[in-house]
Amino acid sequence: MTLSDATGLLRGAGLRVTEPRRAVLEALEGLPHASADAIHAQVVRTLPDVSLQTVYNVLRDLTGSGLTRSIEPGDHPARYELRVGDNHHHLVCTRCSAIVDVDCVVGHAPCLTPNESHGFVLNEAEVTFWGLCLDCQAAVGLASDPVPSTH
């Protein structure tokens, strides 16, 4: 993300342009699905005085303005992403917490309409797929079966 991209996004959202805000946007480009803590760690590499509290403030404002989206998988700390407005979903690794995006299945909006809505007016269907990522499959395989079996 270029400096002017971030500036334009902030202006467009009616937010003041500040260094911490630009830095958080830039960090999120390189670290999709990062936690506040991880974003902070990245931001302080260029702006050493930015506090974690500021990162929380910035993420609150960005999310409130629709520039970022927060996801809260299970009991993990919240993660943030730049990809907004396309209602995509997530794969979460149960072992290492890696997260990757998955597009919503197109054609029949599969999960947006439950059988019975019990009178609820729905505005979002959130889908989280839990499983083992490739790396963790390998790691678990090694741990439980260090010598590849030939059977």
Added chain:
Amino acid sequence: MTLSDATGLLRGAGLRVTEPRRAVLEALEGLPHASADAIHAQVVRTLPDVSLQTVYNVLRDLTGSGLTRSIEPGDHPARYELRVGDNHHHLVCTRCSAIVDVDCVVGHAPCLTPNESHGFVLNEAEVTFWGLCLDCQAAVGLASDPVPSTH
């Protein structure tokens, strides 16, 4: 839930039968989707000395044994339910946090298979529907439009 039901469930799961454990099972029958705190409040009505810590311990053990399931919608505290093993999903009210069950759409397992699994081996698809429950629709309507419009 009768006393012998709870006892049988615990025995069947290989867990020792204790009063707090039976009381938590009974509480969950009357309070589906209750938080640890809410379960505790119910349990102490019959067993005043049971601590919140014990409720957490019990819920950990019950969930570990498959007698209960925990759900963690967004940043809400965890909720617990007796209904296990049928992979149902939940409607959560964004205003009052009410939760109701919805069955998985039958016939085509809609959400269990994303388009691309990115190499993940999946073992669960969790679907959370966010919206306004009936009561909160009424309450919001009243607040924003106290005199029903005739237009």
Added chain:
DNA sequence: GCGATTCATTTGAATGATTCAAAAAAAGCG
């Protein structure tokens, strides 16, 4: 460009859900 006003950031502390740890009590086995 400059100053006033509004909004952002910092610092330090508080909160709330949950977990850890050690000691006391109870469950289940023989």
Added chain:
DNA sequence: CGCTTTTTTTGAATCATTCAAATGAATCGC
């Protein structure tokens, strides 16, 4: 009934997140 293992209690710790007051910076009108 007594022994061993597991559970419960008590009290404190942890972690992500939020609150609040004071300082500092960004924008608007001139």
